[in-house]
Each structure stands twice: as structure tokens, then as C-alpha cells.
Amino acid sequence: MSEGTIKKFLYLNRKAPYGTIYALESLEVVLIGAAFDQDVSLAFVDDGVFQLTKNQNTKGIEMKGFSLVYNALGDYGITKLYVEKESLEERGLTLDDLQDVVYEDENDDYAEKKSILLVSRAEMGQMMETQNVVLSF
Amino acid sequence: MSEGTIKKFLYLNRKAPYGTIYALESLEVVLIGAAFDQDVSLAFVDDGVFQLTKNQNTKGIEMKGFSLVYNALGDYGITKLYVEKESLEERGLTLDDLQDVVYEDENDDYAEKKSILLVSRAEMGQMMETQNVVLSF
Amino acid sequence: MILHTVNKSPFERNALVSCLGHAQAGSSVLMIEDGVYGAIAGSQVADVVNNSLATVKIYVLEPDLAARGIAKEKLISGVQLIDYAGFVDLAADNTTVQAWL
Amino acid sequence: MILHTVNKSPFERNALVSCLGHAQAGSSVLMIEDGVYGAIAGSQVADVVNNSLATVKIYVLEPDLAARGIAKEKLISGVQLIDYAGFVDLAADNTTVQAWL
Amino acid sequence: MKFSIQINEGPYQHQASDTAYLFTKAALEKGHEIFRVFFYHDGVNNGTRLTVPPQDDRNVIKRWSELSKQYNLDLVLCIAAAQRRGLLDENEAKRQGKDAHNIAEGFRISGLGQLIEAGIKADRLMVFGD
């Protein structure tokens, strides 16, 4: 690919937050990476879906909570958060258990739109095949 | 427990060798611990059974092999290696895939005896209940 | 009796299922860290946990649950919530603590 | 096409099963490190691996297999052995590499 | 009651050291005794004084040092694990011909025998890891 080409970057999130640092440090890459004007998607698969739960309160474990950062991703131009339906179901979760991540679409008079795209495992597998660079966490 | 009491120490090995260091560094504790004259047992459960496979050859991954150390444990007075039958079966292994770990019984004219005790999951669970100190790796 | 601790998500690792497969009647299992996800009702492992509740006491560390945003209403009934002080008491009240790492 | 890499034991973690559940027809899966245990015939996950072989190429990194003392005769038939040079070739021949950590 | 604590993972990457810290603090506040905290495997990385965590996050290492000071805790890094991973005190640095050392206040380096002793002398051994 030549210098100016935009690549499709996929952040593959398969781990739960707080038990390990991967979710937090993945988010730090996403935020820095946003400045590079690539075509960015985030995939939440397996325990990765736990990263997006509502009402995370880390006071009792004295760790920094970071769940609200997901809702700020739209401001960084990151608006494609693929969440796997089967991963939710296996974990006893539904979309209602997750945050309502939204962004303002500057191409549509700043209308508020949903960033979370609920997809099946089959669709997730197909989406993966369209990516150029996969960062796994 | 008073100072001179002998405690029952269980080393619980649930991880495969080489992918992580737990198996090796567990063995290092066992060797040092042997000097303390406690009642020592080793449990190989889940992926821990992979620690005992025959013919481990680490040349191609440039790591130090340590599987032969298990066979030397008898010299340190460590002669109870509990291996779980169900864990072997789930992994497509039989006892024939494992090393033949033996020791010389000084109370029986140095007769060669088997250190590996093949037990069922139920027996393993019962054995665990008899321990005083469990070191998990 | 043993206090078993499980700190791994049962959807990622086999620690919880293996622990419950070994825990003897009357023993206690405490879910901590990512292990607390094992207490969610209606999940893939909920049946295993539910069946174990007949013979084993199951606890969840509440600060870890709160951090992960799992509401108490979502838990399998019969699972008990404790805090760090309760964790210390459980460790003291049982004779041995066994971690399923 | 994607080269998927799996470095975890399928008996401890869900990485291999999740990977095979997402891998598209024609893609490749390489088992490395503790992932090589996924290639053992007759195991709990052998059926899943066997079924995947109909549409996906499955490789095992031979140095990791040798380190773990798993004889080639114990492997699921259809799984292919490669060395590090072969690993490099696979990464080059596919368009993307995706690690299932 | 007397507890010993074993920590198998380093700071930040895994929650093990956080959980161990909060357990240890809760035990002390209930009047229990902590015989020893033994850092093994990557756990030895909890003993570096060179960390600079983000200002809005907890300082895992400093927290252990301070708890050690307050309660006179015995914080021991396993020497074999520490050597592999690059944790040294002044003596070890000299002995190994290294030009720097990095151990934090309140920690000491010693052998694996200290872990076995911790298991023998305490009423309960608590293991925190990955």
C-alpha cells in the first residue's frame, strides 16, 4: 500500500475489563490511533462485551474506571463498535445491559446516531475478513 | 499448629509447561520446599497433566527443558504425584503418554515404586480436602 | 473445609467449572475479580453453578461485581454477596484456602 | 485471507473454539505455543477441529509441539506441521494476520 | 489469626496485586496478623521503585510500601524470580556487576525458603495470581 492509503484497522477486544489491563490499554491505543486518520473499527467478542456494561463503579477496588471513555469515542471519529450477539447471549446479557454509545454524525446535520452495531458471529467473521491491520487485546 | 508439626503441602499444577513459566517455577518451589520436611503432594489437574508428557524436546523453542526433573523428585523425598484421570481423557492422553516417574522406597529395601498416582476427579477433590497448605500455579 | 477462590471469567477459562467439579459438599467457593461473571443468571455456565448450590456455598466479592457493572438483580439466586471484610472472615472460618488460578 | 494464530490451550481457554467459530472458509489457523494441544486427536475439542478442517486449513508449529512432547502420531489427520520459516511464509501468503490472544 | 500472602503477577497488568492489597489491608484492620507477603513469578515486579503511574490512577508499589511502613509488613521478593526479571537491591546489583538497582522501599529480596516458611508459620496461605 502506498503512503497516503487509508488502512482498515480493527481493534479486537476479547477480554473483560479490570481483571487485566488489556481493555484499558487497548482504549489508549484507540485514542492515540484516532489522530492517524485510518478507517477504524472496534470488535467486542467473547468477554470483550463486558467492557461496555453500564454502571461500572470501580470505587471499591480502587482502580480507575474507564467505561465512560467509550461514549467519547465518537468525538474522535470512532463510530463503529461491533458487538457480537452470541457473545452477549452466552454471558446472560442483552443490549440493554450495555451503555448506549452514540456519536453526532457531522455528515447528517450532527444527528445523534448509535455507535454500537449488534452483529451475529457469522457477520463478525465476515467483517474481520475485510480488515487490513488487526490489533488484538 | 505448633512449631514442630508437619503440615500437608499441596502443589496444585493446572497449567501447561513452556507457554507460561508457572510449571517451571512451581517445580523450583517444590525442590526448595523438600528441605523443610513437610508432607508434600503434587496434583496435576486440567492442563497440569501436560507437564508430565514423555519426550519433551525444547531445542526448537530455545527454552530450558525441565521435564526430567520430575523423575528426580523421588531423590528429594517427593513421591506423591496425583494425576487426574478425567483431565488426561479430556486431552486425548493416557498414562502411556506420560513419563514413568519412580522412586526408591528406603523403607522397603529401596524397591523401585511408581510416584504417579492415577486418581479420579472425585478422589482428587477428596484428597484436596485433607491438605493444610495449597500452593497454586 | 476449603474456601476455593476463582478469579477467572468462566467464559474465557475452565477454572470455575474445574473448581466446582472438585469442590466437596459443604465447602465454599468465592468468585473474585473476573470470576464474578460466573454468578450471572441465564449464562452458559449458570446451570453448573445452580447445580453446585445444592451442596456448596457460593459467594461473590461485591466490589468486583460493582466495578464490572453487573447488577445484583442479574445474579443467580442463592449466590451471596460479601465485601473484603467478609472475604477475610471466610478465609479464617475455613481451614484451608485453595486458589484456582 | 486471514492467517489466524492461536497460542492458548483449548482446554484452558476459549480462544481456539472462538477462532474456529469466526474463521471464514479458505482461511488458515496456526496453532502455536500452548495452542498446539488443540491438534491432539481424540480430545474434547477434536470434533470441533475436525469439522473445521472441511473449510479451513489448520497448521501446527512443530517446535512448540516437540517441546511439549506431543508425538506427530497423536495429531488429528489433516493438520499440517510447519516450522518458523513456514510460519513466516504463512504470514506473508495471507493478507492479514489476526491473533486470538 | 496469622495470614501469609503470595502474589504471582506484576502491578497493573493483572488485578492480583490489587486484590491481595485490599485483602491484606482488610485483614490487618480486623486485627489479624500478616506473617509475610511473598512476591513470586512476575509478582516481583511489584517491588520496583521506578514506576510512574498516571496521576489519576492508584500507585500499586507505593501503596505496598506505605502499608509495610504502617504495619511493619515483611514484603519479600523471590530472588530467583527477581533475577530473571531484573529486580535488584543494592547488594544484588553489586554482586551481579549491574550498574543500577531498582527495589522500592519496604521490600527485601530473599530465597524461596521464605515462601515455604510462610506456609508453615501462618494459619492460612492466600495465593493471588493469573
Place this chain on the structure above:
Amino acid sequence: MKFSIQINEGPYQHQASDTAYLFTKAALEKGHEIFRVFFYHDGVNNGTRLTVPPQDDRNVIKRWSELSKQYNLDLVLCIAAAQRRGLLDENEAKRQGKDAHNIAEGFRISGLGQLIEAGIKADRLMVFGD
């Protein structure tokens, strides 16, 4: 072909750094180019010069330093991850008011942008971790 390598785990505890090293060496020996090796998460612990591994074991850190020298490899530790975990070069030590630094020969410390750039500029990004 141009490869970039990302390493998420420290030396010895996980095999990730070993596998990454053997892959990198094999790629170089086949005539491929390595654009960059980026150490993230606990991977930054691969960059300490204070390790003293057992004499009969491989020296993970030294091996990277030597490969870097031989092939002029760019070995980068993520600064944010390194600060959390206590990996510092001389400049960082000064800037943070620390009395020691511990980075090994051939490694440098830089920002996460270097990882994104590694993904953009290389034909393949290889990730090794836990």
C-alpha cells in the same frame, strides 16, 4: 515483505517474547524487513538491562539487543506502559526525578503513535501476547 511485531508480555513469564523473537529471526533470515518491534503492556519488561537469568537458560533481553545490533532493528517500548511498570531510560529518569534507569542496549522509549505507524507502514502486523 515488511513486518511489524507487537509484543504484549514480559520475558520468561509467557512465551510471547520467545515466539516473537524466533519469528523475527526467521523472517530476517528469509530476507524480509522488520519495520519495528513494539513492546506494549508488560512487553516493556523485555527492555530491562538488569536481568540475570540462570546460566543454563536463554537471556531473552540480551537476545533482542543482539538481534537489534545485527539487523539494525528498531525496538520501541511504549512510554505509557513503561512508566506504569518502571522502565526508564536516562532522559525519562531525569524528567521523572528518578535516581536510576534500567533500559537495555538497543531499546528506545516512545509513544503509542509508533505502534499505529508500525501498522500503517508494514505489510503485516504480528501480535504476540497472552
